Amino acid sequence: MFDVLMYLKVFLIGGFICMLGQVLVITTQMTSARILVTFLIMGVFLEVVGAFEPLKQFAGSGVTVPIMGFGYSLAKGAIEGGKTNGLLGVLTGGLTETAGGIAVAVTMAFLMALLFSSKTKK
Amino acid sequence: MRKIGKQTIVFEHKPGVLSSYSIVGPKEGKGNFAKFFHQILSDDLFGQDSYEKAERKMFLSAVLESLKEAKLQTTDVDVLIGGDLMNQIISSNFMARELQAPFLGVFGACSTMVESLIVGASLIDGNGFKNAVCVTGSHFSTAEKQFRYPLELGTQRPPTSQWTVTGAGATILSNKKCDVKITRATIGKVVDWNVCDVNNMGGAMAPAALETLYTFFEDTKTKPNDYDLILTGDLGKLGSEILRDLMEYRGYKLESNYGDCGQMMFSNDQKVFQGGSGCGCVASILSSYVIKRLKEGSLKKVLVVATGALMSTISSQQGDSIPCIAHLIELEGKNV
Amino acid sequence: MESFERDKRYNEYLKSKIPKTKPWPTLFNAFVVGGIICLLGEVIKDLLMLIPNMESSVASVWESVILIVIASILTGFGIYDKIGAFAGAGSIVPITGFSNSITSPALEFKREGMIFGLCANMFKIAGPVIVCGVIASIVAGLIFLIF
Numbered sequence: 252m253f254d255v256l257m258y259l260k261v262f263l264i265g266g267f268i269c270m271l272g273q274v275l276v277i278t279t280q281m282t283s284a285r286i287l288v289t290f291l292i293m294g295v296f297l298e299v300v301g302a303f304e305p306l307k308q309f310a311g312s313g314v315t316v317p318i319m320g321f322g323y324s325l326a327k328g329a330i331e332g333g334k335t336n337g338l339l340g341v342l343t344g345g346l347t348e349t350a351g352g353i354a355v356a357v358t359m360a361f362l363m364a365l366l367f368s369s370k371t372k373k
Numbered sequence: 374m375r376k377i378g379k380q381t382i383v384f385e386h387k388p389g390v391l392s393s394y395s396i397v398g399p400k401e402g403k404g405n406f407a408k409f410f411h412q413i414l415s416d417d418l419f420g421q422d423s424y425e426k427a428e429r430k431m432f433l434s435a436v437l438e439s440l441k442e443a444k445l446q447t448t449d450v451d452v453l454i455g456g457d458l459m460n461q462i463i464s465s466n467f468m469a470r471e472l473q474a475p476f477l478g479v480f481g482a483c484s485t486m487v488e489s490l491i492v493g494a495s496l497i498d499g500n501g502f503k504n505a506v507c508v509t510g511s512h513f514s515t516a517e518k519q520f521r522y523p524l525e526l527g528t529q530r531p532p533t534s535q536w537t538v539t540g541a542g543a544t545i546l547s548n549k550k551c552d553v554k555i556t557r558a559t560i561g562k563v564v565d566w567n568v569c570d571v572n573n574m575g576g577a578m579a580p581a582a583l584e585t586l587y588t589f590f591e592d593t594k595t596k597p598n599d600y601d602l603i604l605t606g607d608l609g610k611l612g613s614e615i616l617r618d619l620m621e622y623r624g625y626k627l628e629s630n631y632g633d634c635g636q637m638m639f640s641n642d643q644k645v646f647q648g649g650s651g652c653g654c655v656a657s658i659l660s661s662y663v664i665k666r667l668k669e670g671s672l673k674k675v676l677v678v679a680t681g682a683l684m685s686t687i688s689s690q691q692g693d694s695i696p697c698i699a700h701l702i703e704l705e706g707k708n709v
Numbered sequence: 710m711e712s713f714e715r716d717k718r719y720n721e722y723l724k725s726k727i728p729k730t731k732p733w734p735t736l737f738n739a740f741v742v743g744g745i746i747c748l749l750g751e752v753i754k755d756l757l758m759l760i761p762n763m764e765s766s767v768a769s770v771w772e773s774v775i776l777i778v779i780a781s782i783l784t785g786f787g788i789y790d791k792i793g794a795f796a797g798a799g800s801i802v803p804i805t806g807f808s809n810s811i812t813s814p815a816l817e818f819k820r821e822g823m824i825f826g827l828c829a830n831m832f833k834i835a836g837p838v839i840v841c842g843v844i845a846s847i848v849a850g851l852i853f854l855i856f
Contacts, residue, residue, distance in 0.1 A: 253755055261751040262744040265803075269743020270736050272798030276529065277732050280572065283528055283810055286801050287838045295845040299852060312751035315769065316776065317743070317802045318838070325842045329850030341854055345846030352804070353839070355774045356811045357831065359781035364815035364827050367785040369524040371417050371424070371514045371539075373400055423820045523817035525784050526834065527793015527800050527809050532730045567716035568723065576723045615726060 257311060264313030287318050294322025324348045374498040378592025381559045387705070388497040389551025390544055391504065393660040394439035396431045398513065398539030401657070404639040409661040411438065417514065417539050424514035425459065432468035435543035436508050443545050445504065450474035454493050455508040456485035457652055458516055465508070474506070482681030483607050484561070485509040486542065486656040487700040493546045494555045503548050510541025511651030520686060533573040535609045535635055536645035540653035542660030553667040557593060557703040561585040563683065565696045571689050575612020575635070575647055578680040581697035582608060583619040586678055589701050590625055597627050601672045604663065606655030606679030607635030609647030634658045655679045667706035675704045735797050742796035746803040750776055773804055780805035784812040810834040
């Protein structure tokens with residue numbers, strides 16, 4: 252269950268993907284939104300060419316925790332939805348698959364905003 | 374008042390500085406000018422419920438305190454001149470609403486302090502105005518919100534970035550004889566050398582400072598060494614180095630009497646990369662350090678060149694380069 | 710024409726003047742923090758799998774949900790932006806960065822009111838992620854549907 256070798260792979264692959272993001276930051280001065288979109292599209296692309304599943308088998312959370320994993324879920328949902336429900340499945344599949352994440356992110360943001368305010372930086 | 378050369382005004386009656394007051398935030402209060410500021414806030418919310426309201430209150434306090442020092446009532450104010458970085462210069466407008474004095478709102482981004490002093494000095498110099506209150510300032514948290522990202526977003530600042538100063542400065546000009554006088558000024562042109570990087574304001578604004586400073590020296594036949602201090606407003610470390618290079622290229626070498634407000638505002642361990650920026654940077658240093666030193670006579674002749682970047686987030690997103698401006702005033706201290 | 714040449718020369722000069730920061734420390738920070746966040750996710754998932762009858766796919770969803778909640782709370786307490794200043798992309802790329810990019814504008818704009826402030830600005834930064842993600846997923850689904 253608690254597989255040390257797996258943890259090592261998760262850490263190394265996950266760290267490597269984030270480091271790629273930092274390479275983008277340094278070389279292109281990309282900002283948060285652009286980085287998130289770039290990695291998200293990368294996840295969709297990897298799923299379309301069939302490379303994401305093997306990566307996921309290999310590194311688990313190392314590839315699913317980075318926002319690529321979100322792209323992968325969206326693409327997977329749309330593709331599987333298409334297989335079972337046709338065009339309607341393509342339209343609904345992606346968001347159905349990721350609905351949990353989006354809903355909790357929105358709810359938490361709302362709650363936090365009720366409780367806290369932005370603090371100034373030192 | 375008369376015009377000499379291409380862009381320079383000579384104030385023949387030498388409008389004086391009656392009083393001045395500066396307020397800064399806690400971070401600035403730990404910087405290099407800590408002992409010169411009149412008031413250092415312990416909390417940059419200043420008892421208000423938003424940073425925008427805190428910025429207004431800084432403006433209002435700076436004006437009221439400088440009026441107190443000059444022994445003037447708000448009803449004595451002939452003209453109040455102010456500007457800031459917020460859209461529609463709301464900080465100045467709302468401050469003026471409280472004061473109920475005749476008000477001119479000006480905008481020159483970070484050059485606003487000097488712009489308002491030029492307008493104030495021009496109205497006083499032989500034109501019958503007895504006094505003019507000039508005030509500008511900025512707030513880190515309001516500027517971040519308007520120009521960059523939410524405060525709590527986890528991003529890194531690029532190495533060329535500057536830190537918006539939380540601070541305000543008010544200076545009262547008068548037609549009376551004072552120790553500190555405004556003697557000449559140069560109104561800058563908008564200069565744009567096609568720099569698009571909004572994270573490198575110093576680099577974008579240095580050419581504007583160059584053009585104004587160069588024009589002043591040409592118009593008045595003076596040299597950098599005629600001054601005890603030449604102070605540019607918030608070019609930052611990188612920008613001030615660039616200005617040195619550019620001025621030398623044009624045949625005026627800036628020596629150790631040259632400094633930049635942005636570069637000098639914070640101490641080296643305060644992690645602000647290129648230094649301070651924002652209207653409040655030059656306003657607070659001018660209203661504290663510069664005027665105090667001129668009053669006591671340890672500085673005699675000073676040039677202040679405030680630079681401003683005149684873009685908006687929309688113009689930048691549409692790919693426009695950054696138009697910049699620099700205005701200059703010449704200040705004289707005691708017994709010159 | 711003359712000024713065009715000058716601007717070009719100036720921009721080249723400017724590029725040469727920009728301080729060169731060593732990339733290795735920031736790359737290392739991004740690597741370590743990014744790796745730790747992924748590792749945390751994996752540990753959360755393994756713990757969830759201890760629950761009887763837990764399916765792997767359900768545990769994955771819970772893993773994301775828990776990471777999003779943690780990041781949102783850290784944003785509320787003003788800690789996430791400090792992690793971000795240290796780690797750069799290391800805390801932007803993981804799903805926690807997505808959560809931070811939704812919570813931070815919500816906090817920032819709450820003073821402009823519930824609807825036009827908090828709610829309207831919530832997706833100021835993360836909006837493009839949802840838009841691009843949805844469109845890309847539909848394109849992906851269509852590719853598989855047609856071929």
